[in-house]
Amino acid sequence: MDIKSISMDCTRPEFVGTAVLDTIGLVIPGVDDALLNQMDVGTRYRSLGVFSSRTGAAGQLTAIDEAVKATNTEVLSIELPRDTKGWGGHGNYVVLGGQDVSDVRQAISTALELTNKYAGELYISEAGHLEFAFSANAGHVLEKAFNAVYGQAFGFLCGSPAAIGLVMADTAVKSADVDIISYMTPNKGTSHSNEVILALSGSASSVKEAVLSARQIGLELLISMGSYPNIPGKPYL
Amino acid sequence: MDIKSISMDCTRPEFVGTAVLDTIGLVIPGVDDALLNQMDVGTRYRSLGVFSSRTGAAGQLTAIDEAVKATNTEVLSIELPRDTKGWGGHGNYVVLGGQDVSDVRQAISTALELTNKYAGELYISEAGHLEFAFSANAGHVLEKAFNAVYGQAFGFLCGSPAAIGLVMADTAVKSADVDIISYMTPNKGTSHSNEVILALSGSASSVKEAVLSARQIGLELLISMGSYPNIPGKPYL
């Protein structure tokens, strides 16, 4: 088998594109019935968009949230595998549905583009990682993933090793008037990741302030462990 | 402690051998009763064969399936830890039982040998991995692991990141007349791996065609993510 004869420029109709953090976006124009029945996402949609990354969840989910809002698509499933390629967090696997393959293709394409922006608040060092996300106006994807309040501001913070995440969480909720909408630990709600995760709602300015306070202390604690993080994207908060 | 004084040529009676993908095969001639009670595999067998790899499941399980068919042994347990040494899949941990330690030793020895063949359809790149397996005649190990139909052809396909696996699955079931016997995702049936996994039954030629179609599109999609996979074994399909 000569795999080098396969081009990196994929010409399959299922292929939409790729993005940072080992992300791929694909479509299935008309999914096989027997497979759809296995997928447990109902049978309303035959045109599926499929999105998946090895590293990161909240940034990509914020991107997909925007993409779904901007297109005539619906989120069908969100799963967070234990991944980050040896680090302590999650990857992601999301399935969207639409009446038309052009709708799901547009949603996936937009999601890939926005991933390059929204996955910017990721800090990965030798010792651990931090992840942040913010949306001024959460849609159904963030609602489904993290109990975001539809139409309200949404904030997300995550630290690894998990102890860093807990102190970040405490700092966040003390720094501004916010509500806790999700709280996740290795044994609770994660895929056994080495993280404490907090999702918040409130006014946009309060939520943003909470996330920024968490980011500051998170960075100081992560760096105390002896190495500076790489920032694979471009911070946007 | 001078660990360098320990030889890589293990002389313990429990040691049978090693194989690719960080695989080890061992026997316990007469397992301790208290331990056997903990193991929840019944008390019929005191001679146990134990097999375990850091990377891969379906290829090794196909090898063990053949080995059990060829010996007077029975599969007692199959567990798939979240592993692949930082990649998105599983390792394996299998316990066999036999009336005689020579039976289980033979089974483990054969399984190790066949692993070097059946773990050949594994493709691992910077971005993710693909795994495939095929048996013309599934035995009790594949039945227990993946709901294979005893005596029928069995096919297995798996892609990571998970979105690749879903498109591979759809391609497979459309390419030939096959039945889905197992469907697994990060949240369903895996150990939170970043994979979609499909197992198939049908005629040998249909199952093989389905797996080969999945392999072709899987390679194209994996390679689209920017790197060519290493192939630690030797492809045999």
Add this chain to the structure above:
Amino acid sequence: MDIKSISMDCTRPEFVGTAVLDTIGLVIPGVDDALLNQMDVGTRYRSLGVFSSRTGAAGQLTAIDEAVKATNTEVLSIELPRDTKGWGGHGNYVVLGGQDVSDVRQAISTALELTNKYAGELYISEAGHLEFAFSANAGHVLEKAFNAVYGQAFGFLCGSPAAIGLVMADTAVKSADVDIISYMTPNKGTSHSNEVILALSGSASSVKEAVLSARQIGLELLISMGSYPNIPGKPYL
């Protein structure tokens, strides 16, 4: 953002220190009520100590056990994420409570110091790892984590890939008069780690003998897989 402007000498009051195996120790002097309610550890303590590592569990838990015994603190939660930075085991995440922040700070500080000693029995090679722990006099932390008998000797052994752990377990229970208090495998009690884990009680000399027998055969089997382990700490058994 200029993260290089953040010093590795953390001056935050929450910071206590770091230790080997990517371990951090922190305190929260007065945890936020809403966060405490999410944590499901009761509301008796507002001063929390938080401890977390990327690699290892039993060694650090033995250290924390001693630290809690020596201070006026109580263990509130113990969680073992799937981690070891791409290897087959667990990290850890522990929350302690105390009436006073000085109590929890002392406990965390002691735990970090003792981690550098008690995490010494860790052996990590290319192929897998081994972990051991021993306490002559188990306290509430080991009781909570592994069903240790309070006030009795406690032994812990763990091997990866999992098959090595099972043979280590059998060797251990045959080598001395000990009782099994915990038995864990990929599917049972772990976070899908590629390990078999055994915890033991009995007389101090029996438990120690069992652990040392397991260590000897564990090293021989691990080394048979083709590489010598690194020993990040200093063996103490």
